[in-house]
Amino acid sequence: MPSDLLSPAHIAHALHQFRTRSPLVHCMTNDVVQTFTANVLLALGASPAMVIDPEEAAEFAAIADALLINVGTLTADRAVAMQAAIGSAINAGKPWTLDPVAVGALSLRTRFCQQNLERQPAAIRGNASEIMALAGVSRGGRGVDTTDTAAAAIPATQKLAQQSGAIVAVTGDVDYVTDGERTLAVAGGSPLMTRVVGTGCALSAVVAAFCALPGDRLINVAAACGVMKQAGEIAARNGNGPGAFEPAFLDALYTLNGEVQS
Ligand SMILES: Nc1ncnc2c1ncn2[C@@H]1O[C@H](COP(=O)(O)OP(=O)(O)O)[C@@H](O)[C@H]1O
Ligand SMILES: Cc1ncsc1CCOP(=O)(O)O
Numbered sequence: 001m002p003s004d005l006l007s008p009a010h011i012a013h014a015l016h017q018f019r020t021r022s023p024l025v026h027c028m029t030n031d032v033v034q035t036f037t038a039n040v041l042l043a044l045g046a047s048p049a050m051v052i053d054p055e056e057a058a059e060f061a062a063i064a065d066a067l068l069i070n071v072g073t074l075t076a077d078r079a080v081a082m083q084a085a086i087g088s089a090i091n092a093g094k095p096w097t098l099d100p101v102a103v104g105a106l107s108l109r110t111r112f113c114q115q116n117l118e119r120q121p122a123a124i125r126g127n128a129s130e131i132m133a134l135a136g137v138s139r140g141g142r143g144v145d146t147t148d149t150a151a152a153a154i155p156a157t158q159k160l161a162q163q164s165g166a167i168v169a170v171t172g173d174v175d176y177v178t179d180g181e182r183t184l185a186v187a188g189g190s191p192l193m194t195r196v197v198g199t200g201c202a203l204s205a206v207v208a209a210f211c212a213l214p215g216d217r218l219i220n221v222a223a224a225c226g227v228m229k230q231a232g233e234i235a236a237r238n239g240n241g242p243g244a245f246e247p248a249f250l251d252a253l254y255t256l257n258g259e260v261q262s
């Protein structure tokens with residue numbers, strides 16, 4: 001199935017809507033990326049909140065505009081809280097997004113993600129090995145890192161979208177976003193984005209937030225990928241390494257207007 005390039009105009013429009021609405025985003029994410037994820041959402045103009053107690057997570061999922069479920073440091077207790085939050089988001093008609101970190105070889109997280117595929121996720125965002133493992137066509141990558149290219153994962157991405165009804169985004173040198181029928185390609189970014197922890201996890205939080213916007217969810221999820229690619233490219237231009245990249249990335253997200261910069 002051929003993919004179309006996402007247009008800069010789509011990114012600019014979605015980003016404008018995003019800043020106007022400032023989605024309240026309930027993030028149930030891993031221990032490694034909490035602060036970075038919150039800072040990425042804040043830089044873009046959203047409101048993140050990390051609520052993890054089972055009782056409170058269920059309450060907050062109904063209040064927030066969107067829910068992120070990231071299994072990077074899943075435990076049995078956290079799985080219970082996440083299940084409660086997903087149920088509450090569904091009852092309240094709020095979109096929830098799955099980041100299947102390191103799914104494949106590890107049993108608890110793989111079981112958790114597979115079971116929750118049936119619970120109408122609005123979006124799923126992962127690297128190529130994660131998406132292929134969740135689609136049942138491979139055993140996963142190397143820990144949290146991919147061992148496959150995004151292009152090689154396109155068929156698995158489309159299969160997963162058809163199975164789950166979610167918009168599925170597989171990321172890498174090029175991101176591909178699909179509803180199982182239409183597939184959009186999002187180019188840009190920088191390899192430096194893989195040398196700073198949390199760019200993928202933060203992207204999933206941004207995808208979750210963009211799912212709260214009105215309009216075509218396929219375009220909105222692709223726009224979320226586009227925003228992060230644009231900021232990554234700008235931040236990498238200073239030519240420094242991962243240490244300087246992180247603050248430059250947050251600054252780029254803060255000042256971005258969605259138009260291509262040359
Ligand atoms: N080689 C690359 N070139 C440009 N951008 C990349 C590259 N690899 C990853 N990215 C970008 O880095 C971010 C994180 O993606 P990825 O590394 O696939 O996720 P994860 O951190 O979950 O493994 C995404 O915005 C993606 O587009
Ligand atoms: C290193 C690590 N270990 C468990 S979760 C996590 C963070 C992964 O972040 P990302 O998927 O954005 O690279």
Ligand SMILES: [Mg+2]
Nearest residue numbers: 101127200201
């Ligand atoms: Mg990841």
